[in-house]
Amino acid sequence: MIVAAQGPVAVLIGPPGSGKTTVGRALSGLLGRSFRDTDSDVEAEAGKSVADIFVDDGEPHFRDLERDAVTTALALHDGVLALGGGAVMDPRTQEALEAYGRAGGTVVFLDVSLAVAAPRVGLNQARPLLLGNPRARWQALMEQRRPTYERLSTVHVVSDDRPPQTVAQEIARALPTQVPKESRA
Template sequence: MPEPLTAPRVVLVGPPGSGKSTVAAALGERWQLAVRDTDADVEATAGKSIPELFVDDGEPHFRALESAAVLAALAEHDGVLALGGGAVLDLGTQQALDDYASGGGVVVFLDVTLTHAAPRVGFNQSRPLLLGNPRAQWAALMEARRPIYERLATITVLTDDLRPTEVAERIETELAALRRAAVEDEA
């Protein structure tokens, strides 16, 4: 593993309902770091919500804005970063995350089962990619995305039955183990 980061900084990836935003907030509070969410960046750039972007401009336009938001955040942000669930589908984003991790950055895959994602996501809300049968759509998204999340992840944490603070504690434990392993490898 490359030289570990001197300050705790992580990028959170995972599907809708995994807790990326709430865990990012918990980590930011614990570590006294700024938190950034690329979905919020996209909405600020577009001046409209993500569901409105999908309806008004289409998914390709949203994905282009999302890719730009991820690249900018990776270049500019030194705190805790949460990516939108589908951001990892972009090949440029995958390469940027690979480069980030090879430089000592940590990508955390927040995994979750459908049973636990459903009440968190509230499948009755407006989520453009979950229209129709939301549970079946979520399962199909995970089938397509899971291999990417797993390949990019430095750390994986299953968030089922855990509060955001508990997930943050597990991430801290895993980070400490990574740092210990890196020190032992150097010795």
């Protein structure tokens, strides 16, 4: 099997605290590919942090920026791509990820338990959807999002209490044979 002729070598999705950024960086290093995080793309476009976008402009504006960042990265990025935890809830983002998967792309659901995710996300104010009671909010978000993560993913990896490098190696083994960048159409 061969990866999609265009787009990322792998797209990482999952809840806050699953390790998308950390594992994504480890995977990109293993594969010799660049790493891209759509939250960083949104921050660069807006000129402010995700938390500030939520406060200043509201969640709907953030989700619009996020959808644009995801669709742009799916079209232009050929390395490892990490999506924000809620990005998959946008219907147009779901369509883009489904098309990417149908074209042979790999969507990895990084799964994590609440017990492991909670200390990772803590009371981090940079995660506006977890304000208040982070454990309860995380659990509610996960219950809402899990079916979408599972439906969109082509690979499911649990990151609980495992070193990022080990998780990255497991993902790398699950990737289809890669076409060198220069031979992509």
